[in-house]
Amino acid sequence: MKRIFVMVLLVMGLVGLVGCAKEDAVFKVGNDEGEYAPEQLSGWEVERTVYVQILGPNDDELFNGTVVVTAPNPTVYHAFLGAVLSKGIPQSSSSDSGFIESISSYVGGTNGRYWLIYNNGESLLVGTNSSQIRNGDYIQLIFEEPSF
Numbered sequence: 001m002k003r004i005f006v007m008v009l010l011v012m013g014l015v016g017l018v019g020c021a022k023e024d025a026v027f028k029v030g031n032d033e034g035e036y037a038p039e040q041l042s043g044w045e046v047e048r049t050v051y052v053q054i055l056g057p058n059d060d061e062l063f064n065g066t067v068v069v070t071a072p073n074p075t076v077y078h079a080f081l082g083a084v085l086s087k088g089i090p091q092s093s094s095s096d097s098g099f100i101e102s103i104s105s106y107v108g109g110t111n112g113r114y115w116l117i118y119n120n121g122e123s124l125l126v127g128t129n130s131s132q133i134r135n136g137d138y139i140q141l142i143f144e145e146p147s148f
Contacts, residue, residue, distance in 0.1 A: 026121045026138035027053050032065030034086030036078045041070075048074040050137040052083045056106045057113065057143055062089055069133065076119060077128035079139050098129030106143045113143050 029051045037045070048069045054062040067082040069075075077098045084091045084103060092101040100115040101108050108114040117124045117131075118140040124131050133139070 025051075026118070026140065027051075027064070029053075029066065030061070030064030032063050032083070032087065034063070034065065034067040034082040034084075035070070036067065036082030036085070037070040042072060044072045045070045046072070046074060048079075048133050048135050048137075050079050050133050050135070050139055052079050052139045052141075054080075054083060054089075054103060054141045055143065056104060062104055063087055074133050075129050076117060076124065076131040076133055076139055079133055079137075080117075080128060080141060093128075095129060098127030098131075100128065100141065103141065103143070112145045114146060115141055116144055116146060117141050 030053075034052070050067055050069065051065070052067045053064045056062055063083040063086075065083075067079045067086075069078045069082055071078050075098070077093075077095065080091075080093070080100065083089075089104055091103045092107075093099060094101075100117070103115060106113075106115075117128055119131060119133070120138050
């Protein structure tokens with residue numbers, strides 16, 4: 001009876017470990033590099049390295065690579081800024097709400113398309129400035145029609 005109990009515990013533990021493993025990459029990471037840090041450091045910053053892909057219509061890749069964010073509370077918005085600022089891509093967004101209106105020449109609302117943001121393949125449920133990032137996150141900003 002003890003052996004059966006031990007085997008059941010081992011199987012449950014393995015299933016739990018497999019369920020916690022990081023998903024496969026959401027996209028193949030390119031060679032672009034970016035970084036973000038506030039102008040004035042407070043001494044409370046932490047560093048996060050994430051992968052960012054920005055896709056316009058017809059898979060027009062504006063950025064694809066690694067972004068290092070140094071901030072007290074690193075967010076998707078910081079990673080976005082690190083990507084676009086590093087390549088000099090024009091953008092219009094609100095740091096207060098985290099809403100992204102335009103990137104390059106792609107303006108939200110054009111032909112029913114908006115900038116939709118995903119973290120590890122999952123749609124954000126909060127603003128980009130409220131969504132914290134972790135090392136190794138895959139962040140995508142895609143100019144597309146919402147499916148809802």
